[in-house]
Amino acid sequence: MARLAAKPWEQQLRQLVKSTHGRGWSLGPHRGGRTQITRRWSDGTRSSATLPTPWSPSSGPALLALVERVALAMAEQQIGLAPAIALVDAAGAGQSAAAMRDGAVDWPEAAERWRAQQISSGTVKPxxxxxxxxxxxxxxxxxxxxxxxxxxxxxxxxxxxxxxxxxxxxxxxxxxxxxxxxxxxxxxxxxxxxxxxxxxxxxxxxxxGRRLDRPEAGAPLLDHQLLRLYRATPDPKWRLAVGLAGTFGLRPVEIGLCSPDGQGGLRVLGVKRNAAGKSADRPVQPLDPAGAAGLGAELLALLAERGADALPVPTVGTPMSTRLGAYLEDRVPAWGEIRREAAETGQGHLIPYSLRHSYAWRGSQLHGLSPRVLAKLMGHTVAVHLKHYGAWASDLEVAQAVAAAAARLQQAHALAG
Known part of the structure; x- marks a missing residue:
């Protein structure tokens, strides 16, 4: 079948494309009344793709703008013809090539698309x-x-x-x-x-940049300090939060994300996120402070009786650690007294996370649990546990350890003599 001669508008459109972008670019009709775009390279190879714009006289201006955007996208992004068409089509046909050249991107639209992609893919929670x-x-x-x-x-x-x-x-x-x-x-x-x-x-x-004034790491609360703070907390909801964090080793953010497991422990929802995904839920057993046997069971009973209503109401925008610290500073005078005493005796700097730290200290010093077991209970790796909890030693503890070592050495010399 003889090829139909190009119509005047087709000749004019093709001439405009070649004069603007060079002889390597051409347009023509495709099946279904659509438009085919072709890019011929200097080595004789070529790439063709279908444009969504109809092949008709009224589409001339739109096709010229679309070809210009495709050419610009290929040059800017260093991509092929088909990816460039997909890119500029997704970017919206209303964006002109001049706008792209000037960098006038529809940034709010890009931000909305990124938000949707992050949430729909599960990368970020709403x-x-x-x-x-x-x-x-x-x-x-x-x-x-x-x-x-x-x-x-x-x-x-x-x-x-x-x-x-x-x-x-x-x-x-x-x-x-x-x-x-x-x-x-x-x-x-x-x-x-x-x-x-x-x-x-x-x-x-x-x-x-690099931070020169590293904040002082939080030291663990000792058992008598934990009990003193727990009993001095006036609000029953915050008192339960303090007790759970110290007796079950919870992160502040986990205080509102736990429930009794029916077996004498807590089921804590996984909240930590990293490149590997979200952390798994974990069961946690209580470690009662010295002098308060059964405290963990009492806290579980309170939580089982009232559920989430037994804890502080969650808020959007303020982390629980910040809220807990603010409450203790504003409403619990004993917190300031305990912190000052800890600093004066060389115990260290106390922070809201010191409640969680007390669980690690108690499990190691009083219960003799291994780092592997404690890491499992607290929801992190053994390496993380050793990094954050393996170097704790107060001035008093160091002095006592040195004195005990000296006594053992003196005793050994006496026996040898």
Missing amino acids: FTWSRHHKRHVAETLEVLLRKHRQPRDGEAVLEALLEAHPTAPGCNGRRERLGTAARFLRFAVEHCAAPRRYLPPAKLTDLV
Whole structure:
């Protein structure tokens, strides 16, 4: 069958494409009334793909804009024809090639797509997004959408973010803010047709910086201190929270995520997340403080009787560790007294996590449990347990150990003599 001659509008459109992008580009009709785009390379090879735009005279302006966006995406992203078409189509047909060239990305739309992808893939929980990532993404959008001094690449975005929200080098807030912004920028480049210059640096070490004033690690509460604090806590809900954290070794965030297992222990929901996924639920047995036998059973009975109503009401946006610390400082004078005494005697610095730490100290010193067993009960690895709990020793404990060693040596010399 003889090939039909090209219509005037087809000739004009093809000429415009070639004059704009070179002889390697061409357009033509495809089955179903759609448009086929072809890219011929200097070595004679070629790639073809189907565009969603109909092959008709009224589609001329849209096809010209689409070809320009595809060509720009291939050059910017260093990708092939088909991936470029998928990318610019996902980015939205309303975005012109000139806008792409100028870096005028629809950043709010990219942010929404990233939010949806993070939550739908299970990478981030909706609660975690609302509490952490949402704020950091909003801060990044403020920088990207500036009318003046708009950053032109990924590193400049992160530097402007630090300038707008200054924090101490090496602190967790700085690391979290930069990490969230960097992941968002990378997603925008890889999935939303943002120019490659917006890719963040491969390493954020220099921008995050190093923290020189490392906070003092929290020491464990001793048993008599735990009981004193527990009995001095006036609010029954917070008293139960203090008792559970100290007697079952809970992280503050786990206080509202546990329930009796019906076998004399607690079932704690997994909350820790890392690259490997969410931690598993774990059973925990109580370790009663010296002088308070049966305290764990009493706490379990209270929790079984009233359930979640027996504990402080959860809130969005404020971590439980922060709320617990604020409550103890504001409402429990004994907490300040215990902290001062611990600092004066060389025991160390006490923090809300000292309740959890007391479980590790009691399990090792009083119950003789191995690091392997304690790590299983507390929901972390043996390496983590040894790193955080293997070096504890108060000034008094060191003095007593040295004195005992000297006495043994003296006794051995006496027997030898």
